[in-house]
Amino acid sequence: QQQVKQSPQSLIVQKGGISIINCAYENTAFDYFPWYQQFPGKGPALLIAIRPDVSEKKEGRFTISFNKSAKQFSLQIRDSQPGDSATYFCAASGGTYKYIFGTGTRLKVLA
Amino acid sequence: DTGVSQDPRHKITKRGQNVTFRCDPISEHNRLYWYRQTLGQGPEFLTYFQNEAQLEKSRLLSDRFSAERPKGSFSTLEIQRTEQGDSAMYLCASSLTTSVDTQYFGPGTRLTVL
Numbered sequence: 462q463q464q465v466k467q468s469p470q471s472l473i474v475q476k477g478g479i480s481i482i483n484c485a486y487e488n489t490a491f492d493y494f495p496w497y498q499q500f501p502g503k504g505p506a507l508l509i510a511i512r513p514d515v516s517e518k519k520e521g522r523f524t525i526s527f528n529k530s531a532k533q534f535s536l537q538i539r540d541s542q543p544g545d546s547a548t549y550f551c552a553a554s555g556g557t558y559k560y561i562f563g564t565g566t567r568l569k570v571l572a
Numbered sequence: 573d574t575g576v577s578q579d580p581r582h583k584i585t586k587r588g589q590n591v592t593f594r595c596d597p598i599s600e601h602n603r604l605y606w607y608r609q610t611l612g613q614g615p616e617f618l619t620y621f622q623n624e625a626q627l628e629k630s631r632l633l634s635d636r637f638s639a640e641r642p643k644g645s646f647s648t649l650e651i652q653r654t655e656q657g658d659s660a661m662y663l664c665a666s667s668l669t670t671s672v673d674t675q676y677f678g679p680g681t682r683l684t685v686l
Contacts, residue, residue: 467614493673504576504663504677505615550614554673557628558603562614 463488465553467563474570480538482566484551487532491553495560496525496536499548508549509536541570574598576678578664584684585654592650593681597666604647605675606639607663608632615663621647622669654685 466485474480484494492513497505511518511525511534518525524537538545548567552560577596585591597604602623607615618637619629623644633639636654641647651658661682665675 495674497677502679502682504679507674507676510674552614558667558673559605559617559620559628559630560607560615560675562616565612565614 463561465551465561465563467551467566469566470564471567472569474541474568476541476543476570476572478541478570480541480545480568480570481535482549482551482568483533483535484553484563485531485533486553486561488553488555488561489532491555491561493554494525494527494534495552495554496523497550497552497562499550499565505550538568541568543570543572546570576664576666576676578662578678578681580681581679582682582684584686586686587654587656589654590650590652591654591683592648593662593664593683595647595649595664595666595678597646597664598676601666601668601676602644603667603669603675604641605665605667606647606649607665607677609661609663609680610659618649651683654683656685659683659685 495510496508499505509523522539527534548565551563579594605620606618609615621641636652639649661680663680665677667675
């Protein structure tokens with residue numbers, strides 16, 4: 462019940478295309494859902510986050526969509542750029558503050 | 573640089589040796605977290621502090637692991653009698669209790685146990 466399932470494991474997108482990464486959770490106590498971007502050898506960097514009282518949040522080219530009834534949330538990257546090539550992690554937390562991370566999606570944007 | 577810092581960035585040690593890592597959180601952040609990340613996986617929670625109090629420890633944190641945050645500022649993570657299975661990236665993060673749970677991560681310490 463503590464797991465966060467993330468898909469796909471890897472994704473290849475053409476420059477200018479849309480990248481979509483999905484996550485699902487089971488624990489209804491989760492109330493904070495951040496997305497992190499990680500480059501090789503670096504720590505995760507916060508991209509965007511959402512709470513379950515909102516169904517969508519946009520920041521620049523990044524959008525989180527949240528479906529509370531389905532217990533799913535997704536990250537959309539519009540106009541994907543080669544510089545977006547990285548590993549993306551979804552996470553969830555609630556109550557105890559610790560994050561439960563997904564297994565990651567390795568995104569490659571082709572020039 | 574006002575971000576989370578970790579030292580050292582890389583550590584190579586022989587099996588059986590003790591190692592200690594340091595984390596300096598963002599100034600005034602009262603929560604500090606340790607995570608472990610193995611290759612191709614997401615970070616896994618190890619422990620967290622609120623000020624100097626260690627409030628939660630994961631079952632991943634065996635008796636060989638100990639973490640401290642003596643003055644509520646920097647933290648240390650010590651691994652005694654290292655094993656090859658301890659090889660991983662050890663990540664530190666910090667947050668403010670008044671924020672919306674946002675954790676800011678440091679660059680990590682890459683541990684290799686030979």
